[in-house]
Amino acid sequence: MNKKFTVFTAMLFMLAGLNAFAQIPNNGFENWTTVGSYENPSGVWVTTNSYSTTTFYPVTKSTDHYPTAVGSYSIRLENKTSLMPSLGGYGLIMTNSAFGPNKPVFPVTGNPTSFCGYYKFIPQNGDTMRIAMALYKNGALVSQAVLVQAIAASNWTSFNLPFATYTSADSGFIHISSYEGSAPPAQPHGNSVLFVDNLSFNNLITGVSEVNTQHTSFSFYPNPANTDITINIDGYITTAKTLSIYNVVGELVKSEIITQNQQIINTANLVNGIYLLEIKSGNYSEKQKLIIQR
Numbered sequence: 001m002n003k004k005f006t007v008f009t010a011m012l013f014m015l016a017g018l019n020a021f022a023q024i025p026n027n028g029f030e031n032w033t034t035v036g037s038y039e040n041p042s043g044v045w046v047t048t049n050s051y052s053t054t055t056f057y058p059v060t061k062s063t064d065h066y067p068t069a070v071g072s073y074s075i076r077l078e079n080k081t082s083l084m085p086s087l088g089g090y091g092l093i094m095t096n097s098a099f100g101p102n103k104p105v106f107p108v109t110g111n112p113t114s115f116c117g118y119y120k121f122i123p124q125n126g127d128t129m130r131i132a133m134a135l136y137k138n139g140a141l142v143s144q145a146v147l148v149q150a151i152a153a154s155n156w157t158s159f160n161l162p163f164a165t166y167t168s169a170d171s172g173f174i175h176i177s178s179y180e181g182s183a184p185p186a187q188p189h190g191n192s193v194l195f196v197d198n199l200s201f202n203n204l205i206t207g208v209s210e211v212n213t214q215h216t217s218f219s220f221y222p223n224p225a226n227t228d229i230t231i232n233i234d235g236y237i238t239t240a241k242t243l244s245i246y247n248v249v250g251e252l253v254k255s256e257i258i259t260q261n262q263q264i265i266n267t268a269n270l271v272n273g274i275y276l277l278e279i280k281s282g283n284y285s286e287k288q289k290l291i292i293q294r
Contacts, residue, residue: 025106027199029075032061044095044105052088056080059093065197066118066156074197077178079188091178104136104171112201115145116160121153124190128180135169142166158204224293227268233261241281
């Protein structure tokens, strides 16, 4: 068999596999940013910590994580009814720029079929936890997957929630709360605690080898692209990263050093087609599909 055809076929399979897993920013809650006296998950996540008027913060980083071989942290949400009605007593995190109506926040590709992850829940006083994912197309809701659970789960428990049938999506939104927060009375009834870790699309993350496939630490837009793309790196960059772009026969067509959290890459010299975009730094390597279309 022709060697270039073999490389081309293998790359198409690789691109198809990458396309099947859409991006959930900071999906394992490994990256955190210090804000004054508390920490928030880095990236697009917004918490109720900023509403705290005491030393209690409802959203915190936990070393109790799952799977144990993947990452070092999970997210812990805890209600504090004595602080209500302040939002500082609500265990709530969303991918949003501000609390309010749900809206598309982060890019989604590959038409995921289900929303997966792990949780532990210690309810009090009849509280019900909620983990929800919504998919959007051009700003309109097209599908969602929701887990509402009142039963205690003292051990890490997996979930794999199918999305209702839809045609395509381009963005997503996630809501996680240690109380049922979708409808009145959307408030905690007890000091319930919820842990969540390793969110993913289509398949549960079960080992380290899957992290680079299902957890993406960078995004870029637009895609399809024309003359340039904007790269966004999740979290703070501690070392320079190398960006490489390969064509469908595996040839390197562009290479550039990434030194900022957001950087514009010129793609004007690339002809229309499918490419593999890779970012590397030390032992870290991640790939995503890039389409050039004019």
